Amino acid sequence: MSKVRKVTDKILEAVSIFILGIMTVLVVYQVVTRYVFNSPSSWSEAVVTYGFIWLAMFCGAYVFGKRDHMAMTFILDKFKGKAKVAVEMINEFLILLFAVGVLLVGGYFGALKQMTQADSILPISMGVIYIAIPAAGICMLIYFICNEWDLVQRLKGMKEKEKEEE
Incomplete structure (x- = not known):
């Protein structure tokens, strides 16, 4: 599972860095064309707007995979040992429901509906832009499997430690 996590991390890191780099170059270009040449570039x-959408979706999935997302841990902090791991597993499952239901399924059907609609500025379908939503859902699904695997291994380690203490 750690190989799957590492590959997914590397892909999301590379895509995010690429998108941010392109966005940076395009914003500089936009500022130059607007203020130096007095001819703003709409494309x-x-x-940049669509790149920001993709960047936000992929970075959100990446942070979920790293388990560095914002969390209100006041409930989780009340538990110890196996109970704490079980609550973490339930939390991961609830996030999975969101990722699959909203991002993956909802995003897929939303992108499908937008495939026939063309962007007013760029010669691409709006569905291409919206495909970032189910793509992020797939990444979160992969991370869910990796996170649950890690939590199950931690639970097994706790059981083995209890047996050794007996």
């Missing part, structure tokens, strides 16, 4: 603004 670069659209690409």
Whole structure:
């Protein structure tokens, strides 16, 4: 599972860095065309906007995989040992329901509906832009499997430790 996590991490890191780099270049280009040449570029603004959507979706999935997302742990902190791991597993499952239901399924059907609609500035389908939502859902599904695997291994380690203490 750690190999799957590492590969997914590397892919999301590379895609995010690439998107951020393109966005940076395009924003500089946009500023130059607007203030130096007094001729603003509308296509670069659209690409940056869509790049930001993709960046937000992929970075959200990446942070979920790292388990570095914001969390209100006041409930989790009340538990110890196996109970704490069980609550963490339930929490991961609830996030999975969101990722599969909203991002994966809802995002897929939303992107499908938008495939026939063309962007007003760029010569691409709006569905191509919205495909970032189910793609992030797939990444979160992969991370869910990895996170649950880690939690199960931690639970097994606790059981083995209890047996050794007896």
